[in-house]
Amino acid sequence: MTEKIRVGISSCLLGEKVRYDGGHKLDRLIRDTLGHFLEFVPVCPEVELGLPTPRETLRLVGDPEHPRLVFSRSGKDITGPMEAWARKRVGELEAEQLCGFIFKSRSPSSGMERVKLYDRNGVPNKQGVGVFARVFMEHFPLLPVEEDGRLHDNRLRENFIECLFTFKRWREALARGLSRGNLVDFHTRHKLLLLAHSPETYRQMGKLVAAAGTLQPETLYTQYEALLMKGMRLKPTVKKHINVLQHLLGYFKNQLSADEKQEVLELIEHYRLGHVPLIVPITLINHYVRKYAQPYLKQQLYLNPHPLELQLRNHV
Template identity: 80%
Template sequence: MTDKIRIGISSCLLGENVRYDGGHQLDRLIRDFLGPYLEFVPVCPEVEVGLPIPRETLRLVGDPEHPRLVFSRSGEDITERMESWAQKRCEALAKDNLCGFIFKGRSPSSGMERVKLYDKNGVPAKQGVGVFARIFMERFPLVPVEEDGRLHDDKLRENFIECLFTFKRWRDLVAQGKSRGRLVDFHTRHKLLLMAHSPELYREMGKLVADAKSLAVDELYDCYLALLMKAMRLKTTARKNINVMQHLLGYFKRDLSADEKQELLESFEHYRAGHVPLIVPITLINHYVRKYDQPYLKTQYYLKPHPQELQLRNHV
């Protein structure tokens, strides 16, 4: 995969002066660190719906199940206006084949969770979801989404980027034309990665692929994608990673010397204890994959799920 991954993003996170106060919320980690691998499609719900810059602030009020979007001072309700625009914008975004979206946290239009929702007495509780974010997630339930603030957490960032690259590979697979053979190959290459996220869902997906001929191709692909994204959204853990790496050892049983095997097991234990990040045992495994020319392991995305330059496994 050489082309950039196209994702939607709240415009203010790229430094555009679209905030209610005429400012921005430039996130350099997103723009400068992740940006070389991503093609951004900026969206600002409040400006695109026709509100001026600067403008009165908005807030969510009322029932968590049916919140209203109103101006903080005047109380003017623009819920239907925003919802109508959001539905049309999502239909337009469907043509962009987005592989993800990064929302502006805490925004009454774009926050994906824990947005302040004010009750009838004006008391806020972090129970809301931004109007546009809610409609986007309903329209594209399988597309990976995240908020700017959460991306500064090492584990959440690594998981989200792993989801993005997996979803992009899926899109590339579908673009080649749906076939059972291509799906088997995709599943095989992602075996260890899926095991690291959810051994249970990996087994369920394996049964689905094994029984592929009993389903129409479109239904097969739909069922597989739903399970794929359900699995990828589950975070890896040290226990699950070590289980996968122990599984990897089996492919080297005729190759590794006693000392090499011991060195590898010690790296697992150091990782388990939190003394070194995941990249340490993974680097050693990749070294042995190359040294002993393991063709099957060379195809496994678990060992190289995203560009090494992102250094995502250096911190988890």
């Protein structure tokens, strides 16, 4: 993949001085590392709404299902204008062909989850969702989304990036046409990756693909996309990875020597015990895929789901 993946992002995370205090929240991991592979589309709800910088702080108050966005000192309620702007903005973002969004955590406008929400007594809890973030996620329910802080967790970061690249490949599959052949090809190449996320969802997707001839192409692809993103959102576990690694080993039963098989099994066990990261058994299996020119495994995206330079599997 040579084209960068377009991702929406809270502007302050790129170093733009749009915060209430006139500052920013530059995240170098996002800008300088992920930025090699992502093309960012910055959004700042508060500034784009027309609020000045610096400005009075905002907070969420009231009911978690219908929170109000108000200024902390004056109490002025700007929920209506923010929701109206957000609905207009997400409509504009449709033209950007985004594959995901990175929100600023804890923001009353952009926080994805666990934003402080104040009750009638002024006591905060962490049940809030930022006003813009809520509108965005309702408008784009299938897009991968994450927050800046959570991206510093190795497993959450790996899962999010895997979702982004998968969604990008799905978009490319759609561009090739809604044929049964294109869907079968996509499904086949993603088989082991999907198994690592959700064996149950993969089985549901397999049944859908098998019944492709009985469905209209638009219906088939819509249902498949919903299952695809549902499955990819479920995070892989060590147990699920081991299941896939053992599945991979089965393709070499007539090619590997007893010692070679034992070496792979030992590395899988070391991974299970947490002594080595996932990249170690994956690297050895990739070696055998190339050595024995295993045609089916060469196309399996589980073995190379995202750029090696990101080193995501070095830490999971």
